[in-house]
Amino acid sequence: MALERWFRRNKPTRKEEDNSPAGLWLKCDGCHAQIYRKDLVANRYVCPECDHHYRMPVDARIDLLADAGTFERWSGHIQAQDPLEFEDTQPYTERIEKAQKKHGRPDAIVTGAAELDGHAVALVVMDFAFLGGSMGSVVGEEIARAAERAAEEGRSLVAVTASGGARMQEGALSLMQMAKTTVALGALAERRLPYVSVLTDPTTGGVTASFATLGDVIFAEPGALISFAGPRVIQQTIRQDLPEGFQRAEFLLQKGMVDDVVKRSALKGRVAQVLKLLTAGLPEPTLEAPRAATV
Amino acid sequence: MPLPFEQPIEDLAAKIRDMRAYASEQQIDLTEEIDALQARLDRLKRDTYDNLTRWQRVQVARAPGRPTGLDYLQHAFEGFTELHGDRTLGDDPAVVTGLATLEGASVVVIAQQKGRDTKENIHRNFGMSHPSGYRKAMRMFDLADKFRLPVVTLIDTPGAYPGLAAEEQGQAWVIAESIRRMSELTVPAVSVVIGEGGSGGALAIGVANRVLILENAIYSVISPESCAAILWRDAGEAERAAEALKLTSRDLVALGVVDRVIDEPLGGAHNDRDTAIALVKEALVEELAQLTHMSGERLRRARYERFRALGRFEAVA
Ligand SMILES: [Zn+2]
Numbered sequence: 001m002a003l004e005r006w007f008r009r010n011k012p013t014r015k016e017e018d019n020s021p022a023g024l025w026l027k028c029d030g031c032h033a034q035i036y037r038k039d040l041v042a043n044r045y046v047c048p049e050c051d052h053h054y055r056m057p058v059d060a061r062i063d064l065l066a067d068a069g070t071f072e073r074w075s076g077h078i079q080a081q082d083p084l085e086f087e088d089t090q091p092y093t094e095r096i097e098k099a100q101k102k103h104g105r106p107d108a109i110v111t112g113a114a115e116l117d118g119h120a121v122a123l124v125v126m127d128f129a130f131l132g133g134s135m136g137s138v139v140g141e142e143i144a145r146a147a148e149r150a151a152e153e154g155r156s157l158v159a160v161t162a163s164g165g166a167r168m169q170e171g172a173l174s175l176m177q178m179a180k181t182t183v184a185l186g187a188l189a190e191r192r193l194p195y196v197s198v199l200t201d202p203t204t205g206g207v208t209a210s211f212a213t214l215g216d217v218i219f220a221e222p223g224a225l226i227s228f229a230g231p232r233v234i235q236q237t238i239r240q241d242l243p244e245g246f247q248r249a250e251f252l253l254q255k256g257m258v259d260d261v262v263k264r265s266a267l268k269g270r271v272a273q274v275l276k277l278l279t280a281g282l283p284e285p286t287l288e289a290p291r292a293a294t295v
Numbered sequence: 296m297p298l299p300f301e302q303p304i305e306d307l308a309a310k311i312r313d314m315r316a317y318a319s320e321q322q323i324d325l326t327e328e329i330d331a332l333q334a335r336l337d338r339l340k341r342d343t344y345d346n347l348t349r350w351q352r353v354q355v356a357r358a359p360g361r362p363t364g365l366d367y368l369q370h371a372f373e374g375f376t377e378l379h380g381d382r383t384l385g386d387d388p389a390v391v392t393g394l395a396t397l398e399g400a401s402v403v404v405i406a407q408q409k410g411r412d413t414k415e416n417i418h419r420n421f422g423m424s425h426p427s428g429y430r431k432a433m434r435m436f437d438l439a440d441k442f443r444l445p446v447v448t449l450i451d452t453p454g455a456y457p458g459l460a461a462e463e464q465g466q467a468w469v470i471a472e473s474i475r476r477m478s479e480l481t482v483p484a485v486s487v488v489i490g491e492g493g494s495g496g497a498l499a500i501g502v503a504n505r506v507l508i509l510e511n512a513i514y515s516v517i518s519p520e521s522c523a524a525i526l527w528r529d530a531g532e533a534e535r536a537a538e539a540l541k542l543t544s545r546d547l548v549a550l551g552v553v554d555r556v557i558d559e560p561l562g563g564a565h566n567d568r569d570t571a572i573a574l575v576k577e578a579l580v581e582e583l584a585q586l587t588h589m590s591g592e593r594l595r596r597a598r599y600e601r602f603r604a605l606g607r608f609e610a611v612a
Contacts, residue, residue, distance in 0.1 A: 076611065083550060083607040084541045088526035106611050137606030144603060166494075166516045168526070171540045172552045175516040176605040178495060179502050182474045183599045206516070208467035209455075209495040214475060228467035228495070229457030233521075237457050247462060257465045 028052055044264050053222050053264055055201055058110050058127045061160055065123060065268050066114035074113065074122075074149065075142045079106040083137075084171045092169040095131065103130045107138040108163070111146040116158065117272035119279075122150035124159040128202070133163035135207050136170040140177025143211060144184035147195075151187035156275050157195040161212040165205020178210035185214055194278040196271050199226050199249070199258065213257075217274050219267070220249035220258045298354050304343060304562075307336045340561055347511070350534040352543050353519060355511040356490050361565040362572055364391055364406025364449045367489065370569075371576035372397050372404065378438075380431060384464065387428030389420045389452070392435045397447070398580050400587075403439040405432045405500055406449035409490070423456035424496060429469035432500050436476045443591075445483040445583055448500040453518060455496030473499040478598050481591030485582045487575060488512045488553070489564075504598055505582045506552070508544045509575070510559040514552065515542035551605060555582075 028035050030052025040047065044064060045054040056064070062071050079100070086092040100106055108130035114123045124146050126133045133139075143159070150157045166174040188195050197215030199208075201224035209228055220226060227247040235242060245251045249261045262270045297305040311332050318325040347355065355361070368375045372395035380386040391408045394401065407424065410416025432448075439446045455466055477484065477500065486503035492514030508514060517525075522540060523532035547553040557578045564571035586594065 078608045079611050081607040081609050084539065086539050088539065137608045141606055141608055168517050168522055168540070170607075171516055171542065171550070172514055172547055173550055173606055175494060175498055175514075176552055176602060178471075178498055179474055179478065179602040180605055182471065183478045183502075183602050185475070186479065186599065206495055209470040209499075210474060211471070213465075213468045213471045226467075227462060228455065228470070229462065233457045234459065234462065238459060242459070246459070255463050255465070257468055 029054075046264050051222065051263065053201070053224070055128060055162065056264070057129070058125050061125050062110065062112075062114070062123060064264065065116055065158065065160070065271065067116065067118070070113075070115040071123065072113045073110065074146060075109060075111040076106055078138055078141060080136055080138050080170070082169075083173055084169065086169040086171070088169075095169070099130050103127065105130065107136070107142070108133045109139045109142045111142050113153070113155065116268065116275065119272060119275045120153070120155045121275070122146045122153075122155045122157050124157065126160065126162045126207070128162035128164075131167065133161075133207070134165060134167035134174070135163055135177050135181075136167035136174045137177065139167075140174070140180045143177075143181045147181070147184040147211075148187045151191050151193060154191070154193065156193050156279070157185075157188055158198065158271055158275075159195070159211065159215070160198045160200055161203040161207055162200045163203055163205070163207035163212075165207055175206065178206050181211035182214060185211055192281070194275055196274055198262075198267065198271070200224050202226070204228070204230055216278065218258045219260055219262045219270065220252060221267075222249055222261055222263055224249045226252055226258075296359065298351075298358060300343060300347075300351050300354075304336065304339055307332065307339060311336060337561075344561060344563065348534075348538070349541075349543050349546075350519070350537040352511050353513055353533075353537050355563045355565070356513045358563065358565040360568070361490055361563070362568045363411055364408040364451055364489065366411075366568065367449055367572055367575055368393075368395060368404055368406055370572045371579070372402070373399075375404065378435070381427045381434060383430055384425075384427040387425050387431060388418050389422050389424040389456070390428035390431055392431055394444075397576070397583065400583070401444050402583075403435050403444045403446045404449070405435050405446065407452040407497070407500070409451055420456060422452040422491075423454060424452065425456055425458070425461045426464040426466050426469040429455075429473045429499055433469075433473050433476050436473075436480055439482050440480055443482055445485070445587065446477075446480060446503075447579060447583075448484070448486045448503065450486055450488045450492050450497045450501055450514075451490035452493045452496050453491055454493035455499070467495075470495045470499040474502050477502040478602065479595060480598070481595055483583055483586035483589070483594055484598070485579060485586070487557070487579070488514050489575070493518060502598060502602060504586055504594060504601065505554050507555045507557055507578055507582065508547060508553045509557050509564060509571070510544050511563050512544060513542040514547055515540050550607075 028047045031050035033049045045056045080096050082092045108127045111124045196217045199220040204227045252258045375395040377393040392405045409422035410419045484503040485505045486501045488508040519533040519537040520530045522536040524530045544556040560567035560570040
């Protein structure tokens with residue numbers, strides 16, 4: 001009985017965290033090899049045999065991108081209300097409370113200041129394990145605040161997305177977060193501060209159709225599912241099988257929708273390089289005499 | 296074809312018609328009886344329409360015969376000139392765009408267009424745009440900004456089309472871009488949800504200074520059917536989902552998502568199209584009059600603040 005409870009409590013948690021099965025050993029989804037779990041974690045949740053990218057917990061993601069000891073959390077001071085008094089198979093308030101207890105944060109996002117290879121950035125990392133990374137009022141507000149604060153402090157913005165889309169339980173208010181996050185990015189643009197978005201598995205729905213795809217530069221992780229409508233919805237609409245690799249990062253690169261597919265091992269370096277290049281533009285032109293027209 | 300809950304109204308109206316015909320045929324005076332029935336009919340209509348459930352409003356919002364985007368463009372505006380194409384991929388019939396005047400003032404108009412019959416519905420893809428439709432809308436935003444013309448958008452879509460080509464051509468990307476472009480307009484923008492405001496596909500042309508909604512229109516993050524399929528694993532629970540989603544005009548005003556409800560004639564817009572169109576026109580004229588004196592920068596800033604403020608949350612204890 002106790003053992004059963006232990007399994008119920010622990011197994012699903014870890015599976016949702018990084019979609020890798022629990023246990024000391026696991027069979028890789030990519031190459032079916034037996035992999036020692038500690039090796040997978042040490043390798044940033046990437047299969048050492050075949051390079052299959054597993055989902056990555058938020059803290060590991062921050063460790064991956066932020067220079068050691070530089071991350072300073074901004075988020076975590078606000079939590080969801082229940083404006084619709086929404087109840088499906090359980091009340092929304094209970095769903096939130098359970099997720100908060102399980103994941104130890106108020107909602108599906110962590111934001112904060114960090115240095116990234118010495119660049120001052122604001123980091124936004126979504127937590128897919130927390131109610132599917134769905135975007136409700138809190139997620140939207142944290143993103144908007146991070147973008148505005150980054151603009152104030154002269155930081156670049158780096159957002160790592162992972163989300164099933166808008167949070168239905170907040171109805172039209174969650175839909176409005178698409179507009180809220182989008183307008184807030186305008187504060188960065190006004191100050192010519194770069195915004196790099198990193199799309200990870202999965203990024204779908206209202207998150208894809210708003211701030212996630214508005215990056216000055218958009219990177220995607222290998223194999224990540226990135227879509228507006230989910231594959232099942234499309235299949236139901238068109239009633240035919242979807243092509244191999246449809247809506248995956250590599251497919252979107254081919255279609256011209258992302259700037260590059262970047263392996264996790266190279267991610268920090270690539271983001272840093274882009275930030276360096278984008279922030280090294282010409283100074284604002286000062287008043288000068290117009291050049292004589294050539295005839 | 297009456298909606299299911301309209302059947303008693305339709306039956307009573309038929310009875311009155313019959314009685315009138317009988318009276319004139321037999322040359323007898325039934326005025327008193329007919330007046331009494333007419334009064335009963337008016338009461339029944341009011342009782343029915345004042346107490347529609349959310350699910351019934353979803354049905355009214357989608358009712359055949361309800362005025363569509365083009366009906367408004369042709370009758371609430373003058374001299375509508377359609378401008379076609381996105382200059383990249385094609386011309387999406389699910390979105391109609393162009394120039395028109397409203398009480399003499401030049402405006403750019405963008406309307407999502409459902410079909411008025413089966414044939415047109417197929418042509419219009421049931422009002423579900425491809426990326427091309429949003430690109431066309433963005434072209435209109437550019438035109439409006441350049442020539443300092445107010446923008447009016449009419450929202451009526453089940454959602455952006457979830458198909459193969461749409462995904463390949465970046466459906467999510469164009470919706471995000473359209474939200475951004477519209478939010479940055481330096482001219483007045485007013486949106487009216489005239490039927491179905493379906494999720495991101497609707498919001499893409501709904502980032503206006505003032506967002507209006509017809510009394511029986513709906514605006515939602517997800518259709519009740521899809522919501523039910525996900526949460527209860529049964530699309531048949533759509534009625535429950537419609538209640539839970541709080542997607543009616545009054546709900547949305549309470550949430551701050553829309554600014555104003557435009558009343559519909561008794562019996563809904565589909566039963567009195569001319570009055571509905573006149574009421575929408577009146578509201579648009581009023582709203583635009585309030586915005587035209589504002590500077591471009593103030594209009595942009597006001598839009599930023601309007602959408603930035605949306606959402607409900609509380610401090611962590
Ligand atoms: Zn492997």
